[in-house]
Every structure is written in structure tokens, then in C-alpha cells.
């Protein structure tokens with residue numbers, strides 16, 4: 001099948017005005033100008049998408065689909081009261097209810113042109129939702145544990161959950177582990193997980209240097225993570241010796257910084273921290289909206305890029321964003337850093353789109369499969385309508401995607417050559433999920 005569009009953006013090369021993509025089975029067979037492609041493949045079925053920008057499916061490298069039902073719950077809370085509310089509310093939900101929440105998140109992503117995710121789950125629900133609805137990516141089993149006396153039990157549980165997810169995953173989904181954060185996973189447990197990951201070649205993901213409170217907890221052993229948080233999760237009696245270094249240095253001293261690790265947030269850092277991350281090949285998930293909404297600050301993306309760190313874009317969960325789409329993330333991220341640096345030459349629309357496509361793919365080890373429109377790659381595609389006032393005129397499609405387009409402009413999402421979403425249609429699945437979610441919402445409101 002040949003898909004033709006007003007603009008085709010391969011990302012690996014300049015945008016093509018009046019372009020075409022040839023899809024055969026799961027793969028991209030060819031990409032080029034419409035006239036050339038049509039004369040090269042005269043027998044193929046042609047589908048003209050018209051006034052759209054056709055580009056690779058977006059890659060959101062930090063989500064928690066399980067928490068989608070908590071969108072808008074705790075909008076005006078700072079990190080600690082927010083996470084406490086999140087934990088309390090989600091504990092009320094059954095697995096079936098969390099699964100519905102994860103399905104809502106997966107449907108939102110697909111309708112927003114996101115085809116690949118890196119998602120962290122405590123329950124396994126997001127794996128089931130991603131798998132049923134056709135998303136690609138990495139699903140990380142979340143790990144908590146500060147009590148080293150129980151480390152044997154915790155590790156056995158981690159291995160069991162990891163194996164369970166692995167047995168449920170399809171070919172589009174890889175399984176990883178996510179030790180939650182330096183304040184919720186002990187140093188010893190982190191080292192053990194890191195060893196397990198090295199032995200089995202498992203990708204890792206961890207929230208790192210997100211808040212000032214986290215840094216205070218590590219530097220001095222004081223602050224709300226030492227008191228409120230530890231009491232709330234029942235760790236008040238477990239001894240804690242502050243390492244008296246930054247969050248990044250702490251992980252380096254533990255020997256757990258390596259190229260398998262995706263560090264999420266990385267807001268509270270200095271130059272030495274960024275250098276340690278780069279030296280060790282650690283990748284970064286930049287989540288500008290979530291960091292801003294929770295009042296956690298601004299990660300130094302320009303410095304990360306200058307140092308040569310690999311950085312992709314993530315939204316974090318709907319509970320702290322509140323959307324899972326990447327258009328507003330791209331726009332906000334770019335504008336935020338320009339305002340913060342008082343420099344209009346900081347970041348271009350092209351650089352931000354690359355973060356949401358090929359750079360995200362590289363970070364997840366999927367650059368041979370997705371992230372650009374190139375021959376032999378998987379046919380993961382997104383089309384955004386430019387047939388509306390807000391997106392006209394188009395001089396540079398990168399500019400349109402970042403400064404103008406919204407998730408609601410997405411008219412088509414294809415994964416592995418399969419048309420998953422088209423013109424607001426999911427083959428009826430969406431109504432079913434929304435209806436069932438109404439009951440879960442009532443429970444959250446109680």
C-alpha cells in the first residue's frame with residue numbers, strides 16, 4: 001500500500017513536499033516523492049491522506065499507564081502530598097480497575113500519535129493494556145524496598161514478577177525493571193538489581209534527582225523524605241545513613257550507573273553529575289511538563305545536550321502532566337528552555353521532534369526498527385492534519401508540529417503496518433473502556 005501526503009517527514013532526511021511511503025506487511029518498503037513512488041510502483045494500492053504531515057510514530061519514553069484514572073487528582077499539590085495521595089487512591093483499586101485505567105492511557109497515546117512507550121508498572125496492568133491495544137516499547141516492573149533484612153524476599157519477588165511479565169509480553173514489548181527512586185530503594189537492593197540486569201541483559205529505568213527533597217534526604221538525611229514519606233510507607237524504623245552526596249554521585253558510588261539505565265527527570269544536578277551520567281552511558285528521559293506542574297524545577301536540557309548525553313521526551317503519568325501526548329510536551333519543553341536561558345537559539349523545533357522520535361528509539365535500543373521513515377524499518381506512522389486554520393500555512397513541517405499541532409489533530413496511527421487509529425475510530429473499543437471507567441471514577445471520588 002502507498003500512503004501519499006502533502007508532507008512526508010522521514011526525520012533521517014529533509015521533509016518531502018508531496019511525498020509517499022510504501023508499506024508492505026509490517027515494514028516500510030520505500031519513501032520518496034509522490035510522483036517517483038507512483039511511477040515506481042504502478043500496481044500498488046494508493047491511499048491519499050491529503051493535507052497531512054506524515055511522520056514516524058512518536059516515542060514517549062516515560063509513562064505510567066496504570067495511573068491514567070488519576071488525571072487531575074491532586075492538581076495543586078507539591079511532590080510529597082501528591083505522591084501520598086497517588087498511593088492512597090491507587091491502593092483502593094482492583095487489578096481490573098487499574099487495567100481499565102491503563103487502557104484509557106493506551107487509547108489516549110494511540111489517538112495522540114504515540115506508537116512506542118517506556119512504561120513503568122507496579123501491577124503489570126500496563127503490559128496487558130499495551131499488548132491488547134498494539135503499542136510497542138519497553139515495560140518496566142517497578143521495584144520498591146528499603147529494608148535490607150528482607151532483601152532475599154524482595155529479590156525473589158522481583159524475579160518472579162519479571163518472569164511473569166516476560167511470559168506475557170509479545171514481540172513488540174520488551175521487559176525491564178524499574179527500581180523506583182534513591183529514596184525508596186536501598187543501595188544494596190539497587191546493586192542486586194543492577195547485577196541481575198547485567199546477567200540477563202535487562203533494561204533499567206529509575207526516577208533520579210527529581211526533587212530538592214530527594215537531594216536533601218541523600219545529603220543530610222533530613223527533610224520530608226526522612227520523616228513524612230518514610231512514616232507513610234511504614235519504613236520509619238528502618239535505619240538510613242545518608243551518603244552525603246548528590247543523587248547521581250550516590251548511584252555512581254554504588255556502581256550502578258551504566259548504559260542499561262534510563263534515568264528519569266534528572267532535574268537536581270550539577271556539571272559533575274551530568275558528566276558522570278555521560279561517562280557511564282546513562283540515558284535521560286526529560287519530562288518538562290511534569291517537573292513544572294509539581295513545582296520541581298527545570299532540568300538542564302541544554303547542558304545535557306551540550307555534554308553529549310542521549311535525551312528523549314517523556315510525559316510521566318497523567319496524574320502529573322495531565323496529558324500523555326507529546327505535542328504539548330515538545331512545545332512546552334522548547335519554550336521553557338528558551339525562556340529559562342533567555343536565548344531564542346536554544347533548541348530548535350527539529351531537535352525537539354528528533355527527541356520525540358529517533359532519539360527516543362535509540363535510547364530504547366529500537367533505532368533499527370523505528371524512529372525514522374527508512375526502508376526496512378517497521379511501519380510505525382502518524383499523520384497530523386494541517387487542513388485547519390491553526391496549522392496553516394506550513395513553511396516548515398517541524399515548526400508546525402512543535403508550535404501548532406496538537407494531539408487532537410492526529411488522524412491516523414499505524415503500528416507494524418496495522419492501522420490502529422483512524423479519524424477518531426478504534427473499532428468500537430473506546431466506548432467500552434470509557435463506559436467501564438465511569439464506575440472507577442466514582443470510586444476515586446469517594
Ligand SMILES: [Zn+2]
Pocket residue numbers: 062063064207264316317
Ligand atoms: Zn514517573
